[in-house]
Amino acid sequence: MTTQLQGEAVGQQLQGAFPDAVTSWGDGDVRVQPDSIVDICRYLRDTPDLAMDYLSSITGVDYVESFEVVYHLTSLTHNHSVVLKTTLYGRDDVELPSVINVWKGADLQEREVWDLMGIGFTGHPNMKRILTWEGFPGHPLRKDHLGG
Amino acid sequence: MALPSESITINLGPQHPSTHGVFRIRVTLDGEVIQDIEPIFGYLHRGTEKLAEERTYTQIVTLTDRLDYTSSMINNQAYVMATEKLAGLEVPERAQYLRVLTAELQRVASHLMGIGFFLQDLGAMGTPLMYCFRERERILDLFEMICGARVTVSYMRPGGVTQEPPPEFWPALKELLSEFPHYIDELERLILENEIVVARTKGVGLLPRELAIDSSISGPNLRASGVAWDLRKADPYDVYGRMDFDIPVGSNGDSYDRFLVRVMEIHQSLRIVEQCVQQIPDGPIRSEVPYFFRPPPGDAYAHVEASKGELGFYLVSDGGIAPYRCKIRAPSFINLTALTEMLLGWKVADLMVIFGSLDVNMGEVDR
Amino acid sequence: MESSFDKNALFANLNDIFLDLLPESLSWMAYLGTGLTIILIMVNAVLMLTAFGTYMERRVLGRFQTRLGPNRVGPFGLLQPLADLLKLITKEDLRPESADKITFFLAPVLMVTSMLVVVAVVPFGKDSFLADLNIGVLYLVGIPTIATVSMFLGGWGSGNRFALLGAARAVAMLISYEVPMIVSLAGILILAGSMSLVDVVQAQQIPFILLQPIAFFVFLVSASAEMNRSPFDLMEAESELTAGFHTEFSGMRFGLLQLAEFGEVVVTSAILATLFLRGWENPFIPADWQQVLPPQLWLIGKMLFFMLIFTWIRATLPRMRIDQVMAFAWKVLFPLALINMFVTAALVVAWPDPTYTQLWIMVGVNWAVAIGCLTGYTLSRGRHRQKPTESVRLVQIPAEVN
Numbered sequence: 070m071t072t073q074l075q076g077e078a079v080g081q082q083l084q085g086a087f088p089d090a091v092t093s094w095g096d097g098d099v100r101v102q103p104d105s106i107v108d109i110c111r112y113l114r115d116t117p118d119l120a121m122d123y124l125s126s127i128t129g130v131d132y133v134e135s136f137e138v139v140y141h142l143t144s145l146t147h148n149h150s151v152v153l154k155t156t157l158y159g160r161d162d163v164e165l166p167s168v169i170n171v172w173k174g175a176d177l178q179e180r181e182v183w184d185l186m187g188i189g190f191t192g193h194p195n196m197k198r199i200l201t202w203e204g205f206p207g208h209p210l211r212k213d214h215l216g217g
Numbered sequence: 218m219a220l221p222s223e224s225i226t227i228n229l230g231p232q233h234p235s236t237h238g239v240f241r242i243r244v245t246l247d248g249e250v251i252q253d254i255e256p257i258f259g260y261l262h263r264g265t266e267k268l269a270e271e272r273t274y275t276q277i278v279t280l281t282d283r284l285d286y287t288s289s290m291i292n293n294q295a296y297v298m299a300t301e302k303l304a305g306l307e308v309p310e311r312a313q314y315l316r317v318l319t320a321e322l323q324r325v326a327s328h329l330m331g332i333g334f335f336l337q338d339l340g341a342m343g344t345p346l347m348y349c350f351r352e353r354e355r356i357l358d359l360f361e362m363i364c365g366a367r368v369t370v371s372y373m374r375p376g377g378v379t380q381e382p383p384p385e386f387w388p389a390l391k392e393l394l395s396e397f398p399h400y401i402d403e404l405e406r407l408i409l410e411n412e413i414v415v416a417r418t419k420g421v422g423l424l425p426r427e428l429a430i431d432s433s434i435s436g437p438n439l440r441a442s443g444v445a446w447d448l449r450k451a452d453p454y455d456v457y458g459r460m461d462f463d464i465p466v467g468s469n470g471d472s473y474d475r476f477l478v479r480v481m482e483i484h485q486s487l488r489i490v491e492q493c494v495q496q497i498p499d500g501p502i503r504s505e506v507p508y509f510f511r512p513p514p515g516d517a518y519a520h521v522e523a524s525k526g527e528l529g530f531y532l533v534s535d536g537g538i539a540p541y542r543c544k545i546r547a548p549s550f551i552n553l554t555a556l557t558e559m560l561l562g563w564k565v566a567d568l569m570v571i572f573g574s575l576d577v578n579m580g581e582v583d584r
Numbered sequence: 585m586e587s588s589f590d591k592n593a594l595f596a597n598l599n600d601i602f603l604d605l606l607p608e609s610l611s612w613m614a615y616l617g618t619g620l621t622i623i624l625i626m627v628n629a630v631l632m633l634t635a636f637g638t639y640m641e642r643r644v645l646g647r648f649q650t651r652l653g654p655n656r657v658g659p660f661g662l663l664q665p666l667a668d669l670l671k672l673i674t675k676e677d678l679r680p681e682s683a684d685k686i687t688f689f690l691a692p693v694l695m696v697t698s699m700l701v702v703v704a705v706v707p708f709g710k711d712s713f714l715a716d717l718n719i720g721v722l723y724l725v726g727i728p729t730i731a732t733v734s735m736f737l738g739g740w741g742s743g744n745r746f747a748l749l750g751a752a753r754a755v756a757m758l759i760s761y762e763v764p765m766i767v768s769l770a771g772i773l774i775l776a777g778s779m780s781l782v783d784v785v786q787a788q789q790i791p792f793i794l795l796q797p798i799a800f801f802v803f804l805v806s807a808s809a810e811m812n813r814s815p816f817d818l819m820e821a822e823s824e825l826t827a828g829f830h831t832e833f834s835g836m837r838f839g840l841l842q843l844a845e846f847g848e849v850v851v852t853s854a855i856l857a858t859l860f861l862r863g864w865e866n867p868f869i870p871a872d873w874q875q876v877l878p879p880q881l882w883l884i885g886k887m888l889f890f891m892l893i894f895t896w897i898r899a900t901l902p903r904m905r906i907d908q909v910m911a912f913a914w915k916v917l918f919p920l921a922l923i924n925m926f927v928t929a930a931l932v933v934a935w936p937d938p939t940y941t942q943l944w945i946m947v948g949v950n951w952a953v954a955i956g957c958l959t960g961y962t963l964s965r966g967r968h969r970q971k972p973t974e975s976v977r978l979v980q981i982p983a984e985v986n
Contacts, residue, residue: 123430173554226745246749411902417902417908464981564905564907
């Protein structure tokens with residue numbers, strides 16, 4: 070059974086390493102600042118007792134007043150998982166550092182989030198649309214797409 | 218003396234005999250050797266995630282059929298599990314067994330298709346493909362018996378499954394179980410040690426263990442690279458925890474291993490089906506769930522081991538009758554992450570072998 | 585020329601008929617009329633056989649693949665080739681703008697011609713053949729090479745990159761396979777002592793398939809490569825190159841290419857029957873079985889047998905990769921053909937004029953060599969490799985009871 074790590078435990082551990090980066094935590098998730106996402110991800114991957122070596126998925130959610138990007142992380146070594154969340158404000162030019170250098174698996178998923186949700190990832194080598202075509206108007210999964 | 222030469226760029230797809238759907242790869246070739254590739258997605262994009270925001274939780278089941286249309290049952294299962302997690306629904310034990318049973322039959326059907334098309338890509342003129350389809354047909358007949366549809370089954374619902382299998386289903390299933398190992402053995406004798414198959418696939422399209430994990434590859438492709446990771450064992454859902462089965466794990470991570478892992482998984486799936494038939498208890502097949510229900514605000518992520526890999530649904534509820542956001546973690550899509558690394562330096566003839574050995578389904582890649 | 589004309593009963597009889605019909609002053613036309621009539625009959629016979637060959641191939645493939653195959657048009661679907669022909673003729677004939685007009689036009693024509701012309705030297709009865717060339721065997725291996733040229737013309741001329749890749753593969757592969765093919769025929773020529781196909785047939789006291797097993801194997805494999813059939817169908821490799829060199833051809837041009845392709849199967853079967861299975865004579869040892877069937881039917885029966893074998897191979901084997909195909913030609917087939925040539929030559933030096941018993945000893949020696957080569961090759965392959973299926977193992981993880 071994959072253990073869902075307690076958000077509190079992971080959050081406190083992260084807070085110890087990055088004092089300003091962690092904003093809050095819930096049952097199984099930790100909410101962090103968008104700027105420090107790459108450092109936190111690298112820490113989660115490289116710390117032996119966490120060893121989050123597998124990026125299950127990256128999701129963008131549009132809460133209209135803000136965007137949320139959700140990272141589902143799994144450790145194949147310890148068979149446990151944690152959810153990382155970060156909130157982005159604004160509607161245009163929303164950007165977040167790319168974690169492609171931490172997990173290569175972020176490649177296509179970040180492109181998908183950019184294409185459908187309009188959240189850009191800085192540092193991604195090939196930040197192009199993937200499921201829709203270049204020149205597609207807007208980002209279809211936004212709640213206000215085509216007037217909502 | 219080196220003769221001056223220039224590379225040529227060719228377009229494979231979107232409508233190409235062996236792209237398993239509408240997928241396009243722009244390949245730069247130096248003679249026959251692949252120098253660079255650029256995969257181009259999206260020809261089958263139907264906006265499933267957006268559509269899901271406009272459907273009730275029950276209606277979305279029909280959308281999931283059309284993701285990986287070769288393994289609809291497993292898609293149903295992943296989706297209803299996420300819904301149940303979100304809404305806190307109970308599932309009767311008999312329904313859980315029926316889910317596992319149909320999902321494993323579906324896995325066999327899907328793997329048969331994957332193997333068949335892989336051999337078709339090797340140029341085997343359709344004979345192995347037709348053999349695989351002959352067996353798959355019998356499984357689809359069972360599905361027709363159980364829910365009236367063969368491919369887009371929509372058999373599962375939040376809280377259970379739609380229908381009790383008819384009485385004639387069980388004898389038909391037992392007959393299938395007694396005959397199937399014989400069919401698979403026949404297929405194995407035909408192809409597993411075929412000199413040309415081995416020469417074409419051994420060592421071709423290597424996916425090293427580290428790259429596989431780093432690129433979030435999942436399913437048989439990950440196991441062929443030597444990682445014993447199967448969500449049915451690592452994170453047992455429904456009644457998989459009670460099932461006795463083994464995980465085939467490859468050692469080289471080449472096309473042959475990926476192909477062989479699928480062949481061996483068919484045997485294991487049949488084992489699970491047999492155990493389901495023995496253990497299945499009597500009882501209701503669905504808990505009382507209203508047609509419209511409102512899960513409490515929050516989010517839930519549920520994943521299953523689909524035939525192509527880890528299929529996950531991430532649902533966000535705002536308390537309404539439809540999900541606020543429905544994200545699909547599509548294994549076929551993410552399995553293509555390492556495609557470039559796997560293809561560079563191989564010949565154009567190997568491209569189709571490697572791509573075929575990944576066994577992706579375009580309905581799921583483009584969603 | 586005159587001598588072969590005399591002993592050719594077919595020619596002589598028809599020529600008499602024409603001489604009777606024509607006035608004295610036009611008797612020179614009799615020769616022309618005879619030739620044209622026979623060519624007309626031959627070409628039609630080959631085309632009919634080809635049409636039947638496509639039908640047979642599709643039906644047999646259907647059997648292999650647990651399906652029915654064509655069975656709607658006419659009794660048992662026998663008229664299917666006709667329906668296909670009508671469909672192809674009525675289709676629009678498209679030529680891409682980037683295509684070269686002349687080569688695009690020439691490719692199908694050359695291909696069909698080269699296929700049909702080969703039939704000229706195949707004897708289908710003791711005294712019935714179009715031409716008994718004294719270099720018949722050379723003609724056999726030389727003329728089909730024109731098909732390679734036409735493939736390249738078609739592939740290059742259609743201005744399509746798939747076609748170009750297919751054409752490049754075709755040239756590289758076909759030229760490689762010419763070599764073992766010709767060398768494998770050397771053994772037969774040594775035994776027959778002549779290059780005329782009529783002499784080759786008559787020299788077969790024992791069918792050469794028994795006397796020359798290695799040559800037969802090498803020729804069969806090289807011939808299926810020459811015909812670009814599975815497992816050597818790289819140049820049209822459906823799953824890789826769409827359709828290879830004939831990607832851009834449509835309508836009857838495509839029809840002609842397909843015709844040439846299936847026609848080559850018919851022609852190659854005829855050649856195989858002639859070279860290895862006694863041609864028009866009965867393939868069995870007792871000579872008095874000769875009278876059971878007319879010679880033409882014996883030949884057609886053997887052709888159908890070889891066509892069936894080609895279909896069987898096509899239904900069974902996956903395709904090889906270009907480098908593997910080339911390696912197979914140069915590292916396996918070519919040495920085999922050389923071994924065969926030397927062994928045969930040595931045997932003929934030992935018994936320049938073999939009796940019936942000595943021929944059977946030759947059969948024994950040649951089969952021993954063939955089996956030795958096969959065993960040696962298998963052992964050398966097996967030494968390098970473990971059983972392929974060992975790379976995947978089953979990992980047992982105990983069930984968690986919840």
